Amino acid sequence: MRVAIVVARFNDFVTERLLDGAHEALTEAGIGADDIEVLRVPGAFEIPLAAEMVAASGRVSGVVCLGCLIKGATPHFEFIASACAHGIMAAQSKTRVPMAFGVLTTHAAEEALERSAPGPGNKGREAAEAVLEMARLLAGRAGMPR
């Protein structure tokens, strides 16, 4: 299985920790480094387009989307969060490649750090696990890759 991770650079003190968590989950599932494609984008707003394009390429069975929006520091928090969530849902519906919403939407940096801490509660890890589960569920079904 080959999986893409689309990760936003904005708030990278959090998103790099989400990326580590996602990498760990994929590695534990037996996916080698050569089968993990990482795409870095500027911010959460740009995640859906990159996710859609890599999914449409046919190269991957799933896309893990990672980002971090912090309400206190982002005046147009609701707009970006909504565009990102709806964009990812539209991208997975259009491409029929499963995608996970590993985008933190928190009130403060402390909360984001808590949710990206190493370990089982890391939201990047949880997003990767969700993608793996969906990719396995859909594999071999009508219209699905592999």
Ligand code: DLZ
């Ligand atoms: C502009 C912006 C702001 C203020 N806050 C965030 C954020 O908290 N998290 C995030 O991922 N991105 C943020 N961005 C950047 C936007 O997502 C986007 O990259 C820019 O508006 C350029 O389109």
